[in-house]
Amino acid sequence: MELFSLIKALKKPEPLKPSTRAREFQLTLQKHHLGDEIEVEGFLLLRQPAYAPKDAVYYMLSPLSPSDIRIKDGFTSFAVLKITDKSRLNPALSFKGGEYVRVRGTIEAYPCGTLRTINVKEMEAGRYENYWLDYKEYALSRHEMERLFLETFYTDNYQLEIALLYSLFASPSIVGAPLGEGSIFSTLKDNEKVIKSLWSAMRYLLNLFPRELRLMSPRTSKKAFSYVDEDLDLDFKLFTPQGASIKYYSPENRRLLGEEIPASKWARPVLNERRAIFLAPKRYSNLKPNDPLAYLSETPFIPGKPIGYERNREFEQLIPNLIVTIHLAREQFKTFSPDDAVLRYFRRRFNDWLRKNRREYGEKFDALRLNGRVFETNMRFLLSMHLLGEMSRFEGRVSKSIVNNVLTINQDLVDTWINELSERELIKSIASYEKFVDTDKRGQIALSIFMDLEATSVDKIVDKQEFYEELVKYGFNSRDAGELIEKLIREGYLFEVSIGKLKLVVR
DSSP: OHHHHHHHHHSOOOOOOHHHHHHHHHHHHHHSOTTOEEEEEEEEEOOOOTTOOSSSEEEEEESSOTTGGGSOOSOOOOEEEEEOTTOEEOTTOOOOTTOEEEEEEEEEEOSSSSOEEEEEEEEEEOOTTHHHHTTGGGOOOHHHHHHHHHHHEEOSOHHHHHHHHHHTTOOOEETTOSOOSOEEEEEEESOHHHHHHHHHHHHHHHHTSOGGGBOOOHHHHTOOEEEEETTTTEEEEEOOOOOOSSEEEOOSSGGGGGSSSOSOTTTHHHHHTTOEEEEEEEEOSSOOTTOHHHHHOSEEEOOSSOOEEOOOHHHHHTHHHHHHHHHHHHHHOOEEOTTSHHHHHHHHHHHHHHHHHHHHHTHHHHHTTSTTSTTOHHHHHHHHHHHHHHHHHHHTSOOHHHHHHHHHHHHHHHHHHHHHSOHHHHHHHHHHHHHHSOSOHHHHHHHHHHHHHHHTOTTSOEEHHHHHHHHHHHTOOHHHHHHHHHHHHHTTSEEEEETTEEEEOOO
């Protein structure tokens, strides 16, 4: 048994090829006899096959996506679709070449050649994700994915490299949170060479993904392209299917890298609503704590050196397997709830992490947590939960050990930002913080602790006892903690919305 496990571990994964899909589709057709009911999914080709009879409308169905069908892989397969006045066609169908559809009907012989015909009883838009979910046996293990990335991309920052891999998985939606499923992996630097290297690496990665999963401008995505099948002697007009629920984006050109948000105007609403996965390097002239890209990003890294990569044939061949793995993980982890045990644990650990950095960095850290700053507590908490979700999908499980990994990355980010920000920017931020918290030193600390608790609370209401316990944990004695709470209420910083429940007064 141990020998078998070792052999299996050493065996490299088998790439998912278009020919594999085509053969399985052909086998499915052949298993069904004439008159049998059949249900299949595939991509609609709005082209009549040769010698089509005149008794119905005849189109074709391909098991391969518009991206895969153009890969010359040695084997292709098609089914003929026979559409009659008895066929039920869902009104939601767009009837564009390349649309992913689900077809139910009966098998018939095609009068010419060896093609199989499906006499369509019902046709509707299919769920594009099934194109990947149906091949779970081709999924990669966590170790295989990590190995492939480490063998393809080279950097002196392991956290950055592994975070890039995490980001591809996106995050489960968090109940009650305003963020979508998408993620933003950002890298910021004032060095042209570093940013160009990161952009080149990200473009290399995303260009390996099929068109259906790349976020493109409305104009480009609506543009048709042609495919010619030499065996059938037919040309097909295809459009990029729009059914993918998550897509990937990196700036299309180097000019965008110097923008406040390094994305085309048409892509920015998608970024703000987090409806896609953005791999976004940015070149800045002056690093600011209120940088809009850093504020929105789970992992706003400031790399020290360029990232290198080399074309890796195995990596390129296994991209379909990686996509299968991502889709399976998304299916497994769809949503997180703040009531989940791990998220409750994460909230406690996140507040411990805030307390640690407040002690270590003092006002410097507090100043970076004001509204709109890179570590604004509420936003960073939500983004950290997102990062937790990405990691959980990658690992295939939700665990307390992943919480440690999230906080390790967070700590790396805080240390880097405080070291990289200029003294001038730090002083400006501290001045803004002191204006915001206009009270004595102990009151400032207490108010800062309360703001952290509020920021990590879904309803923005903090239990008075929890606030008291956090003050004691920080180092206040019991009497001082109680007096500070009453003082903040008395001076109008907090108000008691109900017995034992506190809320911050917006000033």
